[in-house]
Amino acid sequence: MLFSGYINKHPYFGAVVGRVANRIAKGKFEVEGQEYQLALNNGPNSLHGGIKGFDKGSPNIYDHQFTIDADCYLPVDGTQIPTGEVVSVQDTAFDLRKPVEFGRHLQRFQLSGAYHPSSGRMLEVYTTQPGIQFYTGNFLDGTLKGKGGHVYPKHSGFCLETQNWPDAVNQRNFPDALLHPGDEYSTTTCFKFSVS
Numbered sequence: 001m002l003f004s005g006y007i008n009k010h011p012y013f014g015a016v017v018g019r020v021a022n023r024i025a026k027g028k029f030e031v032e033g034q035e036y037q038l039a040l041n042n043g044p045n046s047l048h049g050g051i052k053g054f055d056k057g058s059p060n061i062y063d064h065q066f067t068i069d070a071d072c073y074l075p076v077d078g079t080q081i082p083t084g085e086v087v088s089v090q091d092t093a094f095d096l097r098k099p100v101e102f103g104r105h106l107q108r109f110q111l112s113g114a115y116h117p118s119s120g121r122m123l124e125v126y127t128t129q130p131g132i133q134f135y136t137g138n139f140l141d142g143t144l145k146g147k148g149g150h151v152y153p154k155h156s157g158f159c160l161e162t163q164n165w166p167d168a169v170n171q172r173n174f175p176d177a178l179l180h181p182g183d184e185y186s187t188t189t190c191f192k193f194s195v196s
Helices: 102-109
Strands: 028-031 034-037 121-127 131-135 159-163 189-195
Antiparallel strands (some): 028 034, 121 189, 131 159
């Protein structure tokens, strides 16, 4: 298999490894007089966040807080294609203009930039694109397996996909998505990672 070296045991290819993307001698360090011992996973040293680095975060996203600064959303039909309407997020499950904890938000609405309070990690996304797709793994059912044989259950991760509006080529009132000969396509998306 072409990708077997990637999906089997590998040297952290494609992983967000943590604050130290290399080694910490003897897996030890001291902060304000307190010594800390990390997991040793590279001989006598700790490598890339240890045995359980950022690439192995929590099993779901229920305790993450999400905020999306968007006043409108695009309703979709039964095949997930936008209907052409542009609707206010006010009083809907899509109103993420103020921080919401994902698990509680799901319960409130009975649904079948991100912040993880327990770790303090924050991701902010800035874009020149007119839209963002917030994907929460809602259709995952545990049958898909990733690296190390780990399964992907429902809501085990999220994606923030900056983009033009879906089906814009067929919706006259959506932002133009066609690129004509001689036109230039340029967009910028910035990801800001921080720890509080």
